[in-house]
Amino acid sequence: MEIVNFGYFTTRVSGGVLYHTNEDGYDWYDLRLGLTTWNERGEFISSVYGAWAMVNVDGLITNVEYDPSRLVPDNKTVLGIDADWQSIQPSMVYDGTVISEPPPVSxxxxxxxxxxxxxxxxxxxxxxxxxxxxxxxxxxxxxxxxxxxxxxxxxxxxxxxxxxxxxxxxxxxxxxxxxxxxxxxxxxxxxxx
Incomplete structure (x- = not known):
């Protein structure tokens, strides 16, 4: 499974508009535009990756979507994953390389x-x-x-x-x-x- 880490995004407000920018200065909305296809009515059709996930600072996956426009990466890392979006579950763990099941609860x-x-x-x-x-x-x-x-x-x-x-x-x-x-x-x- 290919996993692409798009970085950790922080949020700022300018002129009443939210901007989510990663550590390389890329804006989330601009970045995802080049990775998705939309119809003339502005409806999502497809994306380069089958799954998109947000990961918190502890490596815990908090949200998984097939449509990256559903993600609001406020203080989260965004991953593009070459997998069926339903095969990745919130509570799974991303260690910077692989996604795995969470450790058993003690x-x-x-x-x-x-x-x-x-x-x-x-x-x-x-x-x-x-x-x-x-x-x-x-x-x-x-x-x-x-x-x-x-x-x-x-x-x-x-x-x-x-x-x-x-x-x-x-x-x-x-x-x-x-x-x-x-x-x-x-x-x-x-x-x-």
Missing amino acids: AEELRAKMPAISRRQLRLTLVRNGITLDSVVAAVDAFPEGPKREEARIEWEDGQSFERLHPTLLMIAEALDLTPAQVDAMWAEAIAA
Whole structure:
């Protein structure tokens, strides 16, 4: 698959008009004109490349089109790709040479994206999994004396919602000998409750 990097485009406004210019000074609208065919009504017909992609500074493909006029390369790199536009997906990665599937998401990244649950959802799920509320209080009371224990009490007694990776929750789970996978399963159950 041939990939042509047209550069990183920045945007400026002049006279009320947006200009997207790459590091070589080429304007995006002028550049793409020579690579596309249009009919007399100004409708897109075809382009030199089957796929056009925008890539952010992290190398993540954010948008893929067959018609480059649909791209607005504001602080993005533009690629022309000799491939079917549907074979390139947003979230794929461009490393400067090749396009590849994104790396697998780690369990920790998945946990960070889990939605918060309510106090009610957390408590019902604990009870439904054989964990008494008294055992949670006992686990908090067993923390070393000091601010961390006091904060954990406040979180448990007064918290209205809970984040999956909140430090207090992690300490309570550890005190109850719950593995991260067990907490993940209960979290999923709580979300559905």
